[in-house]
Amino acid sequence: MDMNSLGKALDKVSYEWLTEAYPELVEAIEAEMNQGATPTQVKRFVLGHTQRVELALRCEQAARHVAAVTAGQGIRVVTGYDEHGNVTSTAAELPY
Secondary structure (H helix, E strand, C coil), X not given: CCCHHHHXXXXXXXXXXXXXXXXXXXXXXXXXXXXXXXXXXXXXXXXXXXXXXXXXXHHHHHHHHHHHXXXXXXXXXXXXXXXXXXXXXXXXXXXX
């Protein structure tokens, strides 16, 4: 049992959490991923610069989400947030 669906959901949750808590980190993660960084490289960089294991793991999960979305699955366009900043709706995904 690989629990692929659960892993994808956790990656998405971390992406959304970082989008709310540290939007500048999400922008930086997306930029680095577009330059060819891997999720593991993102984690190592964050850990090396902050010594914050939990943040580094969140960044790695968010990077995996970015990689999954941009790997032929399209770009998710957020169209709505709730009062806590959580994503509540998205438009159709656009091809990357």
